[in-house]
Amino acid sequence: MSGQKLQNLAVSAPAFFGINTEESPVGMNPNFADIADNCVIDKQGRIGAREGYIQISTNDVLGTSRGLEAVFEFTNFDGTVVVFSAGNNKIFTGTTTLTEVTLPLVNNVAYEINANNWKIVSFNNNVYFFQSGQEPLVSVAGSTTLEVVASGGTTAPSGNEVLAAFGRLWVADVVGNNYTVYWSDLLDGTDFQGGSSGSLDLTSVWTNGYDEIVALTEHNGFLLIFGLHSIVVYAGGDSVTTVDFRLSDTIEGVGCIARDSVQATGNDIIFLSDRGLMSLGRIIQEKSLPMRDVSANVRTDLLKAVKEETLPIHSFYSAFDAFYLITLPTTGTTYCFDVRTPLENGSFRATTWSGMNPISFTNIAADGFYIGLEGGLAKYGSYLDDTATYKMSYFSNPIDWGNTSNLKFLKKFNITVIGGNDTNYTLSWSYDYSGVYNKQLFNFAEGTLGQYNISEFNTSAEYSGGVFVNKGCVHTNGSGVSASIGVESTINGSPFSIQTIDIHALLGRMI
Secondary structure, eight states: OTTOOOEEEEEESTTTTEEOOSSOSTTOOTTEEEEEETEEEOTTSOEEEOOOEEEOOOSOOSTTSOOOOEEEEEEOTTSOEEEEEEETTEEEEOSSSOEEOBOOEETTEEOOOOOOOOEEEEETTEEEEEOTTSOOEEEETTOSBOEEOEETTEEOOOEEEEEEETTEEEEEEETTBOSEEEEOBTTBTTOSSSTTOEEEEOTTTOSSSOOOEEEEEEETTEEEEEESSEEEEEEOTTOTTSTTSEEEEEEESOOOSOGGGOEEOSSOEEEEETTEEEEHHHHHHHOSSSOOOTTGGGHHHHHHHHHHOOSOOEEEEETTTTEEEEEETTTTEEEEEEOSSOOTTSOOEEEEEOSSOOOEEEEETTTEEEEEETTEEEEEOSSSBTTBOEEEEEEEOOBOTTOSSEEEEEEEEEEEEEEOTTOEEEEEEEETTOOOOEEEEEEOOSOEEOTTSSOTTSSOOTTOSOOEEEEEEEEOOOEESSEEEEEEEEEOSSOEEEEEEEEEEEEEEEO
16 A cells, blocks of 8 residues: 555534434434534534533522522513522522522411422513412512412412413413413413403313323414323413314324423424424424424433433523523433524434533523523633533544445544634544544644734724634544544633544555
8 A cells, every 4th residue: 555645534514413323323424423512513514612601690599409490581661670590499689699589478477488490480570480389479570579479368370380471371280280271360460360360171182091281382372281292282362261262283192291391492392202302393294103303313312311300301592592402400411402404304403511510591681691500690601611621522423434345544634623722632533333542632733813814904894803723633543444533622711613624544455
């Protein structure tokens, strides 16, 4: 092979399709990844580091509890903004300083909180707090003094799920009765006894025997009632006192297993079922089993983690970042699904996050999204987890570059990344499914700014900042028919995205 020329084996847009741990790695598209941890798919289609978080709250009021298990932003009719959060069997207001709210007296006895899995909603200038086994609470106009939700001496249903829609509150999943939906009087979330309040018993509506309500949501003017194993769709939610309120559709064989996994993305509803992460739009289109899920490429790993989960599952949809997050606190894993454009099989491109361990989320209209953590309230942003670095990892599935017969002698890797200045990196490579990796540390040379480094007309041009394009070269050894490649980077305050990996290789004899 002494006279043989090196050939270029390119991996363009590594992990552009996200993680795929479902298909056989033999002949898999090299745009899939086996591992893409602490990663997102950026808007240019590159695999890049997730952002970290900036700690917001500074006082220690959470003790040894799990942290903030619910966070909610409320905006009063007069524009006043109040952030509510819950943890350590307490409810707080504030961001930089968490201040306990004043809880009510119930029959001259102090109200006691025994869990933090609140569902918090805003309705008609009030904030409502519902969770299983607790008398529901209300903050009138964002007040820091809470009251029990009651009317005519009767407390509202102590449901685990609440929805504000169609000018009413809708409540379900009451202890001892998880088959009835209750609704309040029109424009009065405290009255579940008088006016046009009422209830709907679903025992005669479920189409496949016993089921129980898990979640409620509204979509395109319909009331969606999620059972564990089926979905019931009602039309006329704004006309509950007339015949217009009627059963519109039932969807069998798929339901929701986690209340806080339900997220509206504008034109769709995403939720977690026992079959994987589902898109309501696709379910309505298919109407048959087996239904494909949007987590198809990571389905087994996701459902295994869900099966092991003993704590509440929370999710978040970011319209700005175009991703859906679902956090599994027992395993410490958060799945990030890019929702911009589905792949050919209808699934979303998936990556994972680790180390951050988010517990809850909320969108802050003026400041991005906030995260409830063990240590309090944090803001998504920067490229540090508070002040700590974190590791981004990309590993490919075995790649044979369409040639399953010849040995490949990998000689040199040229890696192009965006950002990542002044940081050490690790290149890993292995051959033929061995899982035994060779590793080599490397550092990029001084980065060069992109095309728009200076002002076009010697004025303050729009692109005067530029971005760093870094290129690294690593010499490697060994041979195999296929190779797996990994790049790991310590994220230390600056963004990092992998543009391309070009491999110079010799092709050897046929096997």
